[in-house]
Amino acid sequence: MSEEMNLSEVLQVRRDKLKKLRDLNRDPFKIERYEQTAFSEDIKNNFETMEGQVVSIAGRIMAKRTMGKAAFLDIQDKQGRIQSYVRKDAIGEEEYDIVVTYDIGDIVGVKGNVFRTQKGEISVKATDILLLSKSLQPLPEKWHGLKDKELRYRQRYVDLIVNPKVKETFIARTKAIKALRKYLDDKDFLEVETPILDTVASGATAKPFITHHNTLDIDMYMRIATELHLKRLVVGGIDRVYEIGRLFRNEGMSPKHNPEFTTIEWYMAYADYEVMMQMCEEVVAKMAMAATGTTKLTYQGKEVDFTPPWRRIRMVDMVTEETGINFEEIETNEEAIKIAKEKGLDVDKIRSKGEVINLFFEEFCEEKLLQPTFVTHHPVEISPFSKRDPENPHYTHRFEAFANTWEIANAFSELNDPIDQKERFEEQIKKQELGEDEIAMMDEDFLNSLEVGLPPTGGIGIGIDRLVMLLTDSPTIRDVIFFPTMKPIDK
The missing domain is CATH 2.40.50.140 (Nucleic acid-binding proteins)
Incomplete structure (x- = not known):
């Protein structure tokens, strides 16, 4: 030929x-x-x-x-x-x-x-x-030279044929998820499935995808989190429960974001955020070992060591460490907002000191978190489902885990006070009324479940796609999702 x-x-x-x-x-x-x-x-x-x-x-x-x-x-x-x-x-x-x-x-x-x-x-x-x-x-190697990454993602079936390393990435992903499941199964957790379509978009602050159910003639939402259904199950007596599944958020796309993505959330009755912290570092280390054979990885030329224990630091302390500003010495929201303005930060939608602390953290601290780190004690204003710190109720018993400057996990001692939870929902709705386009809907049935009684509970969510990116040295989330969302060719 x-x-x-x-x-x-x-x-x-x-x-x-x-x-x-x-x-x-x-x-x-x-x-x-x-x-x-x-x-x-x-x-x-x-x-x-x-x-x-x-x-x-x-x-x-x-x-x-x-x-x-x-x-x-x-x-x-x-x-x-x-x-x-x-x-x-x-x-x-x-x-x-x-x-x-x-x-x-x-x-x-x-x-x-x-x-x-x-x-x-x-x-x-x-x-x-x-x-x-x-x-x-x-096969495309003859006609395209596989130089077109868009083609690789659109025709993953061809990509898998001609690029053996692509298959290795997805095998590593499966090994990591198997290790995750085994870790929880060995601790007597029950894997479950909860609704993907619901009449309420809640459990996180995010912009949902909206669809319509013709028979019921109602709008429905693709889930933005599995949290509230899983906590209902803990209320019902399933003390250790988890779900690995897809979430859907109608937000931007980037190398770290796909509108459809995979997470795990697990909840454990009679545990707190510190138990979640220990479990998080243990299971991520096991996932790394299963996928790569080591907990010391190189991501895009940078070494990331997942060997436990990981560093722990309060959010407000890291802000002080990186900026020299101690927000615990600042008493009013107005003073905090003024300092943020002086730093040139956008405070148009900021109304509280807690939000300013988080803004400072995102602006000045996240980029420093190369090695795995637990950032703890988030302000209550940005933590609608977390228990307050009894020693300082302005903060919560919450942590986010960071690695390679990315958030890879979010966890807390779950708020089980139905009165406080309702007030937090209402505060989130006020923000929405002030122009926030990310929804945090009131979930009356979830509040009812809290009134039935949720035991002290620790819960965590881990972004599996982003973690697998780190484990496989993949520069974009599209490399770890078989069929990532792509703009139609004719658009």
Whole structure:
């Protein structure tokens, strides 16, 4: 086939080949089953015992070399690649003439003997070869050089075929999540599922996706958090509960943000935020070990060490450490806002000292949090579901975990006072009325559950996608989500 042949000609040639096969009553798309008895890496790793054995392998042709009466096909299966050696005198002239027309990308089954070629390459000497699926599209490495990242994300199925490291990233993701599940299962937590569609968007401050239920004729919301349903289950007596699932927030997109993303939240009755802190550092370390074999990782050239214990520091203390301003010596909201203005910060929507502290933290502190760190005791104004610190009710028993300057977890001693919780909801709604576009809806049924009685409870949420980015040295969240949200090509 000429290298100069344009894409439309290639597509036609492949369709013509399929027609010829069908004319010969050899339509590959009619085949339903092929039994694999061996896989590429297993054969290579166990050659000493498998040499001479008859095996059946199956996979995609990734390279093809024809040399007169023999052809070499590189077959890619779930483990990797292995060469198949096809001789005309072994499979017959008629069959050989068909095999040499197979294209890169075609999926074949090969039966034959395991052997080593004269050049030392472990291979399968074919006695029978069967086309299982015809690839009507050329693989992109020839036509695009895989330089277009957009193409990789839009056609992940092709990306996985031609980029083995992509598959390794997703295998690492699965290993990390398995370790997470095992950690909680071993501690007698129950995995559950809660609604994705709900009549109330609550449990976080975020802008939801809105849809409409035709039969009920009501608007419904894609969930922005799993928190409030999980805490209802703790009220009902499921003392240790978790959910791994998708959340949906109708907000901006960036290398760290996708509108659809995966989190875990777990809740433990009779525990507090300090128990959550210990569990967080333990489980993240286990996830790192499962995915990479170490807790000391390099992310984009920077070392990040997840080995417990992690640093702990109060938010207000870190603000003092980085700016020299001690907000515990500032008594009024007005004075705090004035200081923020003097620093050139945007305070248009700021009404309290607690919000100013958080603003200072985001502006001057987050960028310093390279190594895993627990930032604790958030102001009550930004913590609607956290218990107050009894020694200083302006702060809460809450923490956020940071690594590589990113927030990777959020946790607290759960607020179980229904009267205080209602007041916090009302305060969030006031902010919305002042122009906040992120919703924090009043959830009356959740308040009712608190009145039934929520025991002292610790809870935590961890962003799995962002954590997997760190574990796999992936520069964008799109690299760790199989099918990230993409703008339609025609938009």
